[in-house]
Amino acid sequence: MPEYWDPLIERMPVEELKKVQEDKLKQLVRYVYDHSPFYRKRFDEAEVSPDDIQSLADVKKLPFTVKQDLRDTYPTGMFCVPQKQVVRYHASSGTTGKPTVVGYTENDVKEWSTSLARGLTSIGVGRGDVVQVGYGYGLFTGGLGLHYGTEMVGASAIPTSSGNTERQIELMQDLGSTAIACTPSYFLHINEVTKKMGVSIENDTKLKCGIFGAEPWSEEMRRRIEEQTGIKAYDIFGTSEISGPLFTECTYQDGIHIWADQFLIEVIDPMTGEPLPDGERGELVVTTLVKEALPLIRYRIGDLTIINSEPCKCGRTHPRIMRILGRTDDMIIVRGINVFPGQVEDVLMSIPEVAEHYQLIVEREGELDRLTVQVEVTENVFSDKISDLMKLEKKVGKALHTVLNITGKVELVEPGTIPRSMGKAQRVIDKRNI
C-alpha cells in the first residue's frame, strides 16, 4: 500500500508550495476577471485588478464571495465556462434558502477525485479495499464524490447510498467492506441495527475504518465509535460550493489536510473580515486555485476552525484545519450565549451514561429562551431507583452549565424516541419564532 498518492506534491517543502500557490492565484484572478462578468464587476467595485495580485499576501485585497452570491446568480451566473464544457452539475437542497448549483468541467471532476485519492491513501485505503459509500447519491455531492475518489485509488466502491440499513449490513458482510463513508449519525444507526440483527461490526465484518462527515461531530463521538465498533473513525470535510467532500485526516487524526496546490485557505474574524494568524479560531475562507467551471474567490464557507501550518507527522507539508465543531449558521443563541451543537455534543459524550443519540430543543417562554436537552436512557444505565435517574439528569445539567454557562433542562427519554437520520442528523430543534 503506497504511503502517498502523490509524494512529490504532498511532501513538497512549504516554501515551494507557497510559490505554486502564488503562481496559481495570479493565474486564477486573471482567469475569473476575463471569463466571468460577475467577478469582473465585483473586482471593479472593489477597485482591484488582477495586476494588483502579485503575492500570496495580496489575496486580502480581493473581495469575499458568499453563498448569497450563488443564490443571486442562480443557476449559473458565476460560471466561467460555457455550458458545453460542463460535464456534471450538483445542486444544494435549498433547505436554508434558495438552492445553489455547482458545475464541473472534466478537469474539475479529476481534481476533486485527486483530492480524495490523496486523502483515502493517507488513511490506508487503496487497491484491494472495498468502500461502502453510504452518502446520498444524486444532487448531493457526498455519494458521487466519494465514489470517484474510491475508483481513482483502485478500491471497489459499493454505491449503497443512504438508507435501507439492513441491506447495507448484508452487503457489508457479503462483499467484505473494509471502509464505509457516511454521516457519523447514520453510522451510529447502522451500528444499532447490526446489534438488533445479531451482527457485530467488530467481529463479523471486515470494516477497518469509517470516513465520516457532512455534519459536525466531536472528538468524544469519535472515541465512542472507535470503542464500540473497533474501527478507526476519520473526519472528512468539504462542501458542495467548493466541489463536495474533499479533505480528510490522515492516520494521525491530527487535523484535516487541505491540499494547498488546489486550495488557498485563510481564517478570518467573522465580525470584521480581517485575516487571523495561524492558531486562532475564526471563519474559514477558501479560494479554489484550480477549479475551472465555478472558481470561488475568498469564499466564506461559514465553518469555524483553526489553521495549523506545521507539517504533519505523516510527512505531508500542506496546512491542516482543526476538526470543525460548528458553522456560523449552526450557532444558536440561547439567552444571549453562543452555543455550538458540537460543543454540547462534546459535553454529552464525555458522560459515559449518555447514549449517542441526543437532541437540543430551544423554545421561548414569554421573553425567556428555554434549552432542553433530550438524552435516551439505555438499559446499560437504567436503574429502577428514581433517585439514580434524577442524579443522571443533574449530572448532565451540571456538565452543560460548566461548559456553556447555560442552565438547560435535561429530559430523559425512551430509547428510539429521538429520530434516527440516514443523512445529516438534526440535532437542534429551534421552536422559537424570532
Next chain:
Amino acid sequence: MEDKLIKQISIFAENKPGRLEEITGQLKSAGINIRAFTIAEAGDFGVLRMVVDKPDKAHGVLHDAGFTVSETDVLGVEMSDSPGGLHDIATVLGANNINVDYAYAFATATENALLIIRVDDISNAITVLGGAGVVLIGIEEVK
C-alpha cells in the same frame, strides 16, 4: 435465599399518554399476568415496577419491543391485613438498620396483605424478617 427473592420487572417510560397501554398490550399478547404493579413518576418520566408470573418472558418481550427494562430483586413480605400490620414489618427493619428504597402493597383475598419492598441489604432483611417469624413469599408463590 434464592427462593425468597422475587424478580421485579422495572421499565423506564416517558410520562405521556399511551405508554402504559403499549406496555400492558405487550404483556397481554404474551399471556403474562401482572400480580403487583406500581408507577413511580418523576416529572417527564416514570418507572413502572411490577411483579409478574413469568418475569424472564416479560423482560424479553418488553426489551424486544424497544423498552428500557431491568430486573430487580425485591422481597414479598406477608403481613397481617389488620391495624399495625405494616408497622410490625417496619419495626423489624428499622431495628436492624435496614433502609427501604421503595415499597408497594396490596390486599389479597386472604386475611393477609402483601408488601413488596426493595431494601438496601436484601440478605440481611431475609434473615431478620425470618427471625421475627415474618413469612416471605417466594417467586413460586407469585405464579
